[in-house]
Amino acid sequence: MTRVFNFSAGPAVLPEAVLRQAAQEMLDWNGSGMSVMEMSHRGKEFTGIHAEAEGALRELLAIPGNYRVLFMQGGAIGENAIVPMNLIGRTGRADYVDTGEWSQRSIQEARTYGTIQVAASGKASGHTAIPPQAQWTLDPQAAYVHICSNETIGGVQYHWLPDTGTVPLVADMSSDILSRRIDVSRYGLIYAGAQKNMGPSGVTVVIVRDDLLGHALPITPSAFNYQLQAEHDSMYNTPPTYSIYIAGLVCKHIRANGGLEAMEEHNRAKAKLLYDCIDGSSFYRNPVAPADRSLMNVPFKLKDESLNDAFLKGAQERGMVQLKGHRLVGGMRASIYNAMPLEGVKALVAYMQDFERRHG
Ligand code: PMP
Secondary structure (H helix, E strand, C coil), rough: CCCCEEEECCCCCCCCHHHHHHHCCCCCCCCCCCCCEEEEEEEHHHHHHHHHHHHHHHHHHHCCCCEEEEEEECCCHCCCCCCHHHHHHHHEEEEEEEEHHHHHHHHHHHHHCCCEEEECCCHHHCCCCCHHHHHHHCCCCCCCEEEEEEECCCCCCCCCCCCCCCCCCCCCCCCCCCCCCCCCHCCCCEEEECCCCCCCCCCEEEEEEECCCCCCCCCCCHHHHHHHHHHCCCCCCCCCCCHHHHHHHHHHHHHHCHHHHHHHHEEEEEEEHHHHHCCCCCCCCCCHHHHHEECCCCEEEEECCHHHHHHHHHHHHHEEEEEEEECCCCCCCCCCCCCCCCCHHHHHHHHHHHHHHHHC
């Protein structure tokens, strides 16, 4: 069996130990004689799996007791509508910070549900930097302030926490959740699709402070009503059971391997290797302001873009896949989530240096 180094932006690489355990348990989970896929979501086996997944996630992120953890469906794009439907009702207005493609998608979707103000935008820099808080114009009447903590396409990431006063901070953490320690108590709500650092696609994690429940607009579909989901322990409708199971295994795996502190250190080391390689050459280029660079998604361009196909082909031949940049920006993108081993980044850097020697 050969495993490649998979630099996909998501669905993405998962810890091999987790995949092996899932394979082993595929036909018979824990002596139940059933696959997790075959279990009733209301049976004792699955309710146990669900509780363990939530427990491991709570422990990793040190989620305070006044926050609910919901396992939902619809992905982060679904949440772009579900968040305003549930939260904007309090005042009818919300602030959004535009840091690139994904926050723009959130802004666009939210406009259907209330008055949306763009409180700050990275547009002037071509979204190569996070606008500093001094440039934000916050509306004290906003029901919440929305940010995207890591722009998966542009490769910019917050390395500081905005101060929104008493207005709840809402973050799309799809592409950096579990990659570093965070202080959940500073957020009103966090959402993330699982398919980068947490597990397979199909489950969206929502971590929401108790007092934000109960303000849903009347048009909110019941399956997307946070309060209903919280009251039913995410079982108002059938939850994505298998994805929750794998997310639980991933959380336990991280816990057994040093938790988020260790993840953060590992992710910093990988990102440094790659950015040092890019910055040390005139052949490769990353446009993002160094202070705002993502530790998860590293977009880069070759000086001579006519070499792109040759670069990708050579990488593929060496077992490195999914390096092609997002269609909106072109070039390359290396996503180096938690489960990407250091060896994968070392192999990429060695290949990049070799490619530069041959073509530079
Ligand atoms: N937000 C961010 C930051 C993302 O990276 C993505 C997916 N790449 C999305 C939202 C959309 O997620 P989904 O397609 O699962 O709805």
